[in-house]
């Protein structure tokens with residue numbers, strides 16, 4: 001069984017990568033989790049996960065006659081992590097369509113796939129994670145631009161047959177005020193507010209230390225918020241046998 | 257708000273209002289910026305946001321369509337980009353007259369916080385503001401007890417028409433691009 005989530009926001013720096021790894025680690029308590037850096041143009045998951053010096057990344061897989069996916073999978077922090085390289089040449093050589101096959105292959109052997117998604121909706125490779133995913137986790141901040149970009153992401157997702165799993169408010173500076181913002185935004189976003197994550201020094205330090213937040217500061221309030229998000233996320237299982245087919249032909253969404 | 261004519265110093269399309277604020281701050285603009293949303297689906301064609309600046313620091317905010325000023329104008333201005341941005345330089349004297357409109361005033365860092373959600377830009381702006389403006393309270397159009405950034409966010413979320421416009425525009429865009437990208441068959 002597998003369900004694939006795109007962790008997306010449409011806006012830069014909201015905490016998609018931080019959230020992907022934090023949610024992934026929290027979900028790994030219960031599920032077999034695979035995390036993929038699908039932000040192939042501006043990859044940085046590798047820096048968050050201490051994988052910046054590995055040999056094989058997603059870029060090497062997304063080319064004609066490239067490396068097998070397995071070579072780009074690293075067991076880290078209780079998850080399978082697929083980092084992506086950061087070179088422009090690697091991005092230019094990569095064929096975005098091949099991400100389909102990567103997801104299809106990895107889907108056979110895991111419970112949950114998290115796709116760390118780009119901060120834009122402006123190209124085919126940027127929207128592909130949203131197209132491929134079953135549902136999207138929208139990472140928001142309680143600001144007008146972040147909310148308006150989050151709305152856009154959700155509309156794109158729905159247009160492409162991908163539902164909303166829920167929202168995460170990140171970098172929250174005022175926990176009281178965010179409650180009413182979350183309340184009001186529930187009218188527009190499907191799914192529950194999975195977490196409100198405080199603006200946290202631990203999150204910044206974790207990034208600098210090259211570790212996911214839950215590995216670097218498991219006791220931090222922000223880490224606890226992500227564990228709560230994992231608890232509130234109702235992971236649905238897909239049909240076990242046709243999983244690979246589902247992703248290979250992900251252009252045609254399953255009837256839901 | 258009648259805008260005096262001045263010298264056009266900068267005109268281009270920007271993705272978000274933050275770039276407009278940064279452009280004004282970096283060139284220490286004394287004058288005003290006009291922001292015109294490019295994709296005005298469901299918005300009036302002449303909807304424009306105006307911000308005035310003194311040496312790069314925002315002073316007034318006004319929105320032509322809603323005719324609101326001060327912090328509410330910032331909420332009105334917050335629509336998805338891109339925008340056409342024009343920066344116009346004015347002489348100090350002309351601007352001083354214009355600035356004598358307390359109802360339209362915004363504290364220096366507020367536009368960066370509310371339009372761009374950019375704390376760093378807000379901090380840089382406050383650092384450039386004269387001391388007597390740093391603690392300035394918002395203009396008279398604002399609720400007197402509306403200090404928090406969140407209240408602009410809440411006003412935004414209560415504007416169902418605007419949110420529907422954003423969503424409609426995104427759906428349209430998603431469909432158009434799907435065919436550009438050969439993803440037609442994904443569309444529901």
Ligand SMILES: Nc1ncnc2c1ncn2[C@@H]1O[C@H](COP(=O)(O)OP(=O)(O)OP(=O)(O)O)[C@@H](O)[C@H]1O
Nearest residue numbers: 012013014015016017018119171199200203204207
């Ligand atoms: N809750 C938080 N509190 C404080 N800092 C945070 C928090 N979450 C993320 N950050 C920091 O914000 C920065 C951006 O986070 P992250 O890389 O996760 O965002 P992103 O959305 O993936 O960015 P991009 O759009 O560039 O991919 C990082 O330095 C990260 O450490």
Ligand SMILES: [Mg+2]
Nearest residue numbers: 016017039044
């Ligand atoms: Mg990222």
